[in-house]
Amino acid sequence: MRRCFSKITDCYLGFKNSNFFLVGSEVGSGSVTRTITTTSERSFSTSYAAHQVDQTKDSPVSDMLIDSFGRLHTYLRISLTERCNLRCQYCMPSEGVELTPKPQLLSQSEIVRLAGLFVSAGVNKIRLTGGEPTIRNDIEEICLQLSSLKGLKNLAITTNGITLAKKLPKLQECGLDSLNISLDTLVPAKFEFLTRRKGHDRVMKSIDTAIELGYNPVKVNCVVMRGLNDDEICDFVELTREKPINVRFIEFMPFDGNVWNVKKLVPYAEVMDKVVSLRDPLRSGADDEALREIIGAAVKRKKAAHAGMLDIAKTANRPMIHIGG
Template sequence: MMMPLRCLSELARRRRGCCRPDHAVDAMRTGLQCLMSTCSSTKATDNHSFSNTYATSCANLPEVAPSEAPLSDMLVDSFGRFHNYLRISLTERCNLRCQYCMPAEGVELTPSAELLSHDEIIRVADLFVTSGVDKIRLTGGEPTIRKDIEDICLHLSGLKGLKTLAMTTNGLVLSKKLPRLKECGLNALNISLDTLVPAKFEFMTRRKGHSRVMESIDAAIELGFQSVKVNCVVMRGMNDDEICDFVEMTRDKPVNVRFIEFMPFDGNVWNVKKLVPYAEIMDKVRQRFNGVERLQDHPSETAKNFKIDGHAGTISFITSMTQHFCAGCNRLRLLADGNLKVCLFGPSEVSLREPIRAGVDDAGLREIISAAVKRKKAKHAGMFDIAKTANRPMIHIGG
């Protein structure tokens, strides 16, 4: 149960051994008020059949997936899901303007003073890792444009208990940074690439740079990163004609190409007609390639993973819209402005930056985080209701 705001404020004062000025209490209240809001709960259907391609499997309370033993109760929600995976957005800025991520006119960015500092990021990350998080993914915006990215990686990789330090990047300036990033402990990469056609790349991202992204993929392979994934958001009439070309990419390159269903966020002009369902993509792949075999997925895995006979790499499908994976969700998101988001598609957020700057100690932060995690819904609202729910642009949330 969430501690009343008045009690939590008093608890923080006692722990510090002094009284804080009223404006500090107000700052913490700002961070906690978001906990009072709830994600919308709506109806949809759970259908794993290829024939019903638009079913959003959200009808029934999901069975809780098996989880590893948590180090603390802070990361366990009311449905027994243990969240050992934290995604940290380092910046809202990006050097691309991808159409599914950002409105054409851009977005209003949070002032720099209201973004988490290097030390605040490390402090919060350490709090999560000591509570059981063993995987951190750095996102943006575009994380590689943050000037202290190498130092952040170095400090994060040194946290005891962290097994995987990953990053999702557009790859535009990645290749030159990769050797140092690997030295600093980065060991897994997701590189976004939605087309293999340079001219189409410029249209989709509103910027040039296709060749540089390809160079980054090759550099990551050559440097021996333990995981190199290529994220492809599939959009009808845009790049759905390249599905098999992306699969062909895995024949010689030991990469995992992940086809991601187009998802609705503020400003990306989402329309169900643009959505290419997993079932349809899978049909195209099977018609073209023989020996497509399903791999065993971890209970918390977001992707459906496949291997193909004779291919060095693999392919996967992120089916957020047509076949959700909420029951095994183990992810939390720390936004660049310090807000904690427990569900990608839920509007509810709680500020950690405000309590930190108000002087709340680690024990107090743990209580705020725990209360937010406990309020996480069993599942997201479903494809069509997500599209009608106010949420931030993806550039603010983090990829």
């Protein structure tokens, strides 16, 4: 029986004008996105239980990852880039967004160092997101170094699949354990409308390549939008009948209609002032213990549930691409 879950998204360990780290438990308090995972059995269930601390785990855990409610957070998301080769209508405006200057982005070595701190404290799963993570030139080396971290049990990626087919064999060699491919429609013309780009055939090829390479299951994320692709739900479920595919239907919950009105956007710098920066102390020479204290303090500030949901309703829009996946 597969389960419906919502991932903790209320604790960002971010980097001003740079990459994002999000730390949380796989199953946690409610968030703005609800997910249904389905297999060919078409079974559904729900769970919103918090992931409580289990000291019987074989990997050592640090108090740094335990929040004030006793929950252990062992799942880390790393947004490698804001850049993307698609322009999905619910993610960014057609003209794109102003990108962060490259010098302000975390380097490969900085990402690996910070990830190492999290893993040494008890994180056992890392997911690479974006933007589109596969367009980062050093993605293979990042995977190789992260997969070598002692204590890491799963290295995953969320990708739109446009360039994945060509890169996946090497990524697998570098330690990529699992993947989620975003695909909102099985109709090529509709794909071009939703993403403002061609490439439906390349995404389907990436799914087939992942299956051929032995990824089981291949997880497909589908954002369901009324009047656009809600008529394809059964078609997506049919994909799972004879192939090792799990389709995750993600409920689209627009705020203010997701209208891209520049006047309504909260300035990026203003938003980032509320995010814990690890990049700045890292580059200022902070040692590992100082970084652990910053991380631990951020985790301790996590809310019991629905953190910031009332404030979200009052907040003007900003592109999803700047939020990080």
